[in-house]
Amino acid sequence: MTTAKQFDRQETEVATDREPKSGSLLLLEAIAAQGVDTIFGYPGGAIMPVYDVLPQIKSLRHILCRHEQGCGMAAIGYARATGRTGTAFATSGPGATNLITAIADAYLDSVPVVFVTGQVPSNLMGTDAFQEVDIFGMTLPVVKHSYIVRDPADIPGMVAEAYFIAAEGRPGPVLIDLPKDVANAMTTQRHKWRPYPKQKPEMGESHQIAKAEELMREAKKPLFYIGGGIAQGDGVAELRELVERTQIPVVSTLKGLGSLPSDHPNYLGMLGMHGLRAANYAVQECDLLIVAGARFDDRATGKLDTFAPEAKVIHMDIDIAEINKLRAVDASLDGSLKKNLAAIDPFEGGAAPDIEDWKELCYSRRAMHEWDYDGAQAKAYPGVYAPKLLHDLSRRADAMFKNETAAIITCDVGQHQMWVAQHCYFDEPKDHITSGGLGTMGFGLPAGLGAKLGAPERTVITVSGDGSIMMNIQELATLNRYGISLKIVLLDNSVLGMVRQWQEVFFDKNYSETTLDDNPDFALVAKAFQIEAFTVNTADEVDAGIDRLLKTDGPVLMHVKIDPNENVWPLVPPGRSNADMMER
Amino acid sequence: MTEELQRDKTFEPSGVQGKLKIVLHDVSGTLIRALGTIERRGYDYRDVHCTQRVDGDFDLLVHIEDTGGPSNLDTLCKQLERLYNVVSAEKVGRRRHAERA
Numbered sequence: 001m002t003t004a005k006q007f008d009r010q011e012t013e014v015a016t017d018r019e020p021k022s023g024s025l026l027l028l029e030a031i032a033a034q035g036v037d038t039i040f041g042y043p044g045g046a047i048m049p050v051y052d053v054l055p056q057i058k059s060l061r062h063i064l065c066r067h068e069q070g071c072g073m074a075a076i077g078y079a080r081a082t083g084r085t086g087t088a089f090a091t092s093g094p095g096a097t098n099l100i101t102a103i104a105d106a107y108l109d110s111v112p113v114v115f116v117t118g119q120v121p122s123n124l125m126g127t128d129a130f131q132e133v134d135i136f137g138m139t140l141p142v143v144k145h146s147y148i149v150r151d152p153a154d155i156p157g158m159v160a161e162a163y164f165i166a167a168e169g170r171p172g173p174v175l176i177d178l179p180k181d182v183a184n185a186m187t188t189q190r191h192k193w194r195p196y197p198k199q200k201p202e203m204g205e206s207h208q209i210a211k212a213e214e215l216m217r218e219a220k221k222p223l224f225y226i227g228g229g230i231a232q233g234d235g236v237a238e239l240r241e242l243v244e245r246t247q248i249p250v251v252s253t254l255k256g257l258g259s260l261p262s263d264h265p266n267y268l269g270m271l272g273m274h275g276l277r278a279a280n281y282a283v284q285e286c287d288l289l290i291v292a293g294a295r296f297d298d299r300a301t302g303k304l305d306t307f308a309p310e311a312k313v314i315h316m317d318i319d320i321a322e323i324n325k326l327r328a329v330d331a332s333l334d335g336s337l338k339k340n341l342a343a344i345d346p347f348e349g350g351a352a353p354d355i356e357d358w359k360e361l362c363y364s365r366r367a368m369h370e371w372d373y374d375g376a377q378a379k380a381y382p383g384v385y386a387p388k389l390l391h392d393l394s395r396r397a398d399a400m401f402k403n404e405t406a407a408i409i410t411c412d413v414g415q416h417q418m419w420v421a422q423h424c425y426f427d428e429p430k431d432h433i434t435s436g437g438l439g440t441m442g443f444g445l446p447a448g449l450g451a452k453l454g455a456p457e458r459t460v461i462t463v464s465g466d467g468s469i470m471m472n473i474q475e476l477a478t479l480n481r482y483g484i485s486l487k488i489v490l491l492d493n494s495v496l497g498m499v500r501q502w503q504e505v506f507f508d509k510n511y512s513e514t515t516l517d518d519n520p521d522f523a524l525v526a527k528a529f530q531i532e533a534f535t536v537n538t539a540d541e542v543d544a545g546i547d548r549l550l551k552t553d554g555p556v557l558m559h560v561k562i563d564p565n566e567n568v569w570p571l572v573p574p575g576r577s578n579a580d581m582m583e584r
Numbered sequence: 585m586t587e588e589l590q591r592d593k594t595f596e597p598s599g600v601q602g603k604l605k606i607v608l609h610d611v612s613g614t615l616i617r618a619l620g621t622i623e624r625r626g627y628d629y630r631d632v633h634c635t636q637r638v639d640g641d642f643d644l645l646v647h648i649e650d651t652g653g654p655s656n657l658d659t660l661c662k663q664l665e666r667l668y669n670v671v672s673a674e675k676v677g678r679r680r681h682a683e684r685a
Binding site: 136137142320 | 612617662665
């Protein structure tokens with residue numbers, strides 16, 4: 001197959017009377033024309049022509065991270081904090097392969113990012129040349145779309161289409177692989193591309209909306225099950241309005257946190273493997289599940305055929321391929337979540353009648369299982385009870401910066417990630433940036449710096465673990481280089497906590513290769529990167545530590561020693577029903 | 585290892601078979617993207633035919649069989665249609681003889 005054909009198909013106009021420009025310059029001008037202001041990147045041989053002209057484009061700020069994976073994850077953090085499309089650059093070969101984890105992360109969490117990789121010259125492609133890999137082929141399963149540039153005249157149209165595809169519909173990563181000779185080539189031609197959006201329905205069909213409303217009127221125990229699609233579909237306001245109007249209780253996935261404020265009266269909490277009891281019980285007992293922007297992920301559902309066993313299902317999602325994929329539905333509304341949520345009005349502007357008993361059951365369970373932070377801290381004393389620390393941290397950050405919305409919290413992956421989800425306060429989805437689908441250790445620090453650069457007016461806190469932070473600790477140098485005021489809370493239990501927990505519970509306490517008692521002194525490491533840092537060893541030091549963390553200007557790291565035996569509860573064993581929650 | 589973590593059933597194909605007709609634009613990578621999606625979503629090929637149409641697009645006809653995961657050819661068609669440069673994907677099969685009135 002050739003690339004030339006697509007221009008015919010798209011009725012390409014070839015303009016030949018333009019000023020000659022290199023592929024590199026066309027690339028950067030086209031990126032700038034998309035409104036991009038920040039690129040996270042790392043130069044190398046094959047992408048040097050692009051870096052050679054980068055200083056000419058004054059509107060593009062380049063952030064030099066210290067590893068390509070850091071570049072990619074910073075671009076994800078930037079995209080998630082701003083709602084705009086992120087951009088990351090890397091060179092060919094190892095530079096490109098180092099990006100792959102970030103590309104996969106963006107794919108699984110549906111984050112719009114355009115990744116640009118340098119490539120060896122066209123005449124060397126396929127010869128196993130130095131620093132040559134087939135990054136186009138390697139990333140096919142984890143991109144929304146990808147290109148190899150064969151002609152510099154394609155670049156303006158291709159870049160415009162790449163940014164369009166990354167952001168439209170269900171967002172995702174797009175890769176542009178740019179051979180070095182194409183980057184260097186001069187051209188007077190510009191192939192104009194005409195983006196061709198796939199024909200997608202704007203919203204659910206009217207009979208499906210009517211069916212959904214009928215199901216809602218019939219239900220005695222209805223429940224909203226919301227996910228990351230609410231925020232990505234710009235449906236937060238419509239969801240809140242619908243919940244206020246109908247007064248139906250709500251549970252959320254990890255990615256849906258913040259779609260309703262954590263203290264909203266209808267909100268029961270996160271469902272799933274580490275979900276709250278009230279949320280999981282509500283799902284198991286509801287007779288109607290109204291799924292909005294969620295995809296029946298296994299971490300949310302547990303054993304699928306035991307999930308919401310009595311419930312009829314209404315499923316709203318912009319990606320029609322998610323509807324009926326894992327759970328047969330009774331009413332399906334594809335297209336815009338924002339429009340679908342706004343269109344539903346089952347009770348003629350009023351609340352759902354006849355669900356008072358159901359609401360009372362849900363809310364009484366929520367109260368019954370409320371966390372006893374002080375009691376748990378008293379038991380852990382003088383050690384630090386991490387859930388209480390995170391609970392206090394997020395409330396105090398919000399109180400201290402009361403002119404802002406709540407702080408943005410990014411996190412890594414493991415026990416601390418679940419504690420953040422369970423115990424921190426979020427009043428907008430953008431407040432919580434986590435690697436939900438891929439579960440990427442090493443995500444939190446670069447995502448945090450990307451978020452802070454994208455939203456400099458916000459307080460951004462990265463919560464990490466001693467296992468995770470070591471996977472991208474080099475990005476402390478990026479914080480220092482640009483003076484990025486990221487606040488890092490490093491919960492250090494000197495073990496790979498979540499793996500250790502599973503070994504304790506499911507593998508007869510066979511603690512194989514999970515001890516990290518040879519960790520470095522993290523405060524000293526941070527200081528070596530010229531970042532302010534201090535250690536909290538006991539519960540008595542926590543309040544002062546949080547104060548210092550929040551009041552420090554510039555990057556700061558609070559290293560907190562916590563109990564290695566503290567686990568995340570509740571826990572639904574893999575392959576079991578969400579009703580089978582284990583407690584300590 | 586506890587019982588919960590052990591495989592709870594033998595990994596066997598459920599025998600779902602079918603033929604799909606997929607129309608592709610003539611753009612680099614589209615063919616391999618479509619074939620890769622079919623494999624990654626849990627199907628093996630039994631037969632593959634690809635021919636170019638007069639309008640320059642390609643007709644890809646595949647006979648596939650599931651490899652034991654959740655099998656739903658309608659979902660697979662939607663996943664294929666989600667790909668850029670895939671024009672359409674549909675199940676095809678022997679047409680039933682029209683019943684006489």
